[in-house]
Amino acid sequence: MTIILHRRRFISTTCALSSAIALPALAQAPAPYPNRPITLVVPFPPGGSADGAGRAMADRLGKVLGQPVIVDNKAGAGGAIGSAMVAKAPPDGYTLILTSQTTHVVNPAISPRLPYDAVNDFAPITLIERLANVLLVTPGLPVKNFAEFVKYVKANPGKLNYASSGNGSVAHLNMELLKAKLGLFITHIPYRGAGPALTDLMSGQVHMTWNNLTTNLATIQAGRLHAMAVASPVRAPQLPEVPTFDELKLPELNLTSWAGLAAPAKTPEPIIAKLYDAMRGVLRDPQTQDAWRKRGAMVPEDVKPAEYRKEIQQRIQFFRNIVKTHNIVLD
Known part of the structure; x- marks a missing residue:
């Protein structure tokens, strides 16, 4: 009997010790992603x-994920600083970036010394919106x-000029392509940002520029700027009388711009998948679609992470070819 009692005490003690050892491991199990606020870096x-x-x-994505998505503007060097x-941020899903044609297409197409690799340093998630570009002239x-x-x-x-948001910007490359395709002689005037360029365009100090429709829709509708053509799959519903570059037999100029979402490279696939699914939910919401239309933006098609990476790669090569083929020199 004594032996049986001792054995029972040993088994009871061993089980208690095992439970005590297991408790800290259970307590350290990570909470499901996301369990704290997410930072969205906008590099402008x-x-x-x-x-x-x-x-x-950010506001809509935060509601879907159940955690706030906080916008952090890190501007400078054409978006290179924030990018x-x-x-270099931890690949844990808590630091994301708003990608753009400037940061992830034009910059890598023209600059061999970027402090980041637009393809290999990021995990693309999906597109947020597509934007029609528009050729604008002063009234x-x-x-x-x-x-x-x-x-x-x-x-x-030689008597006319065009403004851009800076050397190597989308406006610069597209206007130089337009000049090359049609044999036009127009002087380039680079500005430090699109805002000052558009201000001078409206006042008549410069004659034309290339910019996105979202930023300029109100000024076009008010007659403060005139639209000559749009880069869009179809005519912009807000400007039904303005032809696309496809209609004008200039298909190379008919590329839309876009904004997208990406994370640092090596972010775990389950996190990328969760963010992708959340963004699809945001973009399918009729209220989001209505808000995008009012801004002059287009709700993008369903672009999966691998498809987004491929589009980035293709567009980098497209703009590299433009620079080389048309001998475009960055002032």
């Missing part, structure tokens, strides 16, 4: 189209449509 200043897209998306910061220019615009520019070689 507040007030622009990228910032607007980021803030519109490099996210590239003082005596042209009413694209044909008149081309005729007037050719009749005044």
Whole structure:
């Protein structure tokens, strides 16, 4: 009997010790993602189209995920500062970046010394929106449509100029491509950002620019800027009289811009999948779709992470070819 009692005490003690050892392991099990606020880095200043897209998306994404998504503007060097910061962030899903044509297409297409690799340093998630680009002219220019615009520019070689948001920007490359395709002589005036360029365009200090429709829809509708053509799959419903570049037999210029969402490379696949699914839920919401239309943006098609990576790679090569083929020199 004594032996049986001792054995029972030993078994009871062993079980208690095992339970005590197991408790800390259970307590340390991570909570499901996300369990704290997420930072969305927008690598541009507040007030622009990228910032607007980021803030519109962040609020909606936070509601779907059940955690706030906080926008952090890290501007500078054409988006390179904020992009490099996210590239080096922990790949845990709590630091994301709003990607754009500038940061993830044009910058890597023209600059061999970027502090980040636009393809390999990030895990693409999906597109947030597509944006129609538009060729804009100051109201003082005596042209009413694209044909008149081309005729007037050719009749005044070297007398006209165009503004861009900086050397190597989307506006710069697209305007240089337009010049090369049509044999136009227009002087480039780079600005430190799209805002000052658009201000001078409206006042007539510069003659034209290339910019996205979202930023300029209100000023076009108010007659403060005139649209000559749009880069869009179909005519913009807000500007039904303005033709696309496809219609004008300039398909190379008919690429939309976009804003997207990405995480640092090596972010676990389950986190990427959860963010992708959450974004699909956001973009399928009729209220989101209505808000995007009012901003002049297009709700994108369902772009999976691998498809988004492929589009980034293809567009980098597209713009590299433009620079090489048309001998575009960055001032």
